[in-house]
Amino acid sequence: MAHPTLEDVAARAGVSRALVSLVMRGSPKVGKERREAVLRAARELGYRPNMMARGLAAGRTGLVGVLLADLRDPWCAEVHEGLADEAVRRGARLLLTTGRGRAARERAALDDLLGLRPDGVVLASPGMPAADIERAAAGCAVTVVGRSVRSDRVDCVTGDGAAAVRLALAHLADLGHRRVACLDLGPRPSPLRRACPPDAVATAPDEPWRAPEPPTAVLALGDPTGTAALTALLRAGRRVPDEVSLIVVGDSPGARAARVTAVASPAAELGSRAMAVLLDRISGEAPAAGRRDTVPPRLDERDTTRALSLGRREDAPDLRQ
Template identity: 70%
Template sequence: MAHPTLEDVAARAGVSRALVSLVMRGSPKVGKERREAVLKAADELGYRPNVMARGLAAGRTGMVGVLAADLHDPLFAALHDGLADEAARRGVRVLLAGGGGRPARERAALGELLDLRLDGLLLAGPRIAAAEIERAAAGCPVAVAGRSLRSARVDCATGDDAEATRLAVTHLAGLGHRRIAFLNAGPGRSRLEKAYEAAIAAAGLTPVRDVPWRSDGAPTSVVAVGDATGTSALITLLRAGLDVPGDVSLVAVGEAPGAEAGGVTTVAAPAAELGARAMAALLDRIGGGTGEGRRITVPPVLTGRATTRAFTP
């Protein structure tokens, strides 16, 4: 079934195509009676303006593409809330695509979005190579949420895992824990190890190098870095027969999957704010902003839940 056209609306309303076009563009040159007649006819026919065609003719579509590396990642839901709210606040529509958690599929989705000639693209947690993102930015404005890139033209909004690690250690030390272990199975291992060591030293403590869970020297708390690491650490502790937080307190750096439902204490940059800040940077660049790509750091927030408690010898 063909989509209703301007001509169809004009015929139903008994006016010219040119007048219908003026109404659809919101022109003040049309009287109230004829405007209402055109809108009534459009509603009856189910007419919707062709936003893409109008945008291409005007040089601006009013739409941006959002490519999520993995739509199954729970973190993306909160990130999307933030970026969608910012886009709506500024009168921009969002077209969403997913990479399926696979770089090849993400690469294909990126190409499809570029083919649509949207006003810009926001990549959420991209897993494709930096060079590919750089090439995309050569054709349209690009912003990235959740990953930092060294680029002169790509704006990035990220958290600060080093600061989050410091906050986690400081929180546990403040609860009286003296033996705080550190687990990191993700990227940036040496950098975050240094952040952990600095925070431990600032608290007057000694780093826990080995993790003998069942001995007098066992740690009383754990800082687990990485979205998946936090969940894995909790499962490992429970399978070892340890009570969390009775025997061991746990803080996850990052939004571990199921953290809220599982009552896991976390330290992470609010995902919704990451999305909003990345979208704001993208829209600023689309609106004429130039210059070096911005590095936007969203401060981490500690959310205390059921996996931490004060240490009592």
């Protein structure tokens, strides 16, 4: 079924097409009675202005494309919340798509977005090669969130994982913990290891407990590792936090539901910052491209950390760095 046109609205309201156009643009030159007649006719016909055509005529669509790495990823969902909130605040409209966690699908989805002529795009944790992102930035403003891309054309908004590790270790030290295991169970070494004391890193759930003096706290490097660490501790019969405190770098909904102490740069804040950076770029309010914004981490203390009793504290190096 064809969409109603300006001519259809004009015929229903008994006015000219030019007058309907003035009403749709919000012109103050139209009297109240005729404006109401036009708007009533538009409602009856189900008319909606063609925002894309109007934007292209004006040189700007008011549309922003959003490519999420994976809609099933809770982090992506929370990033989108931040993006959407800032877009509403700034009067932008979003076009949402996903790459389903595959670089080839991301490239195809990005091409589809660019074909709709958005003013800019936000890429949330994209897995596609940097060269593809660079090519997209040749045609419109591009902001990447959750990944750093070396490009003078691309703005990036990221968290600070190293600062999150330091914040967690400092918090555990304040609670009296000196023997801390930094657990990394990912298929590839986490870059967060670099912020940990070298002799504190463990790569197997049971490794910390084979030491002569087992740790009194565990810092899990990433949400999946946090889940594995909590499961391993429970299976080993170690009471959390009575015997062992646990902090996770990351903050998934599962960690919140299980009341796990977590430290991370808030995903929604990453999203809102990324949208603000992109819209500043589109409006010409930002300096030269290649901007790098970092959202600091926040520690949320819940039920898996506790101060070490004075009787269990000992003279050991302070992990705060």
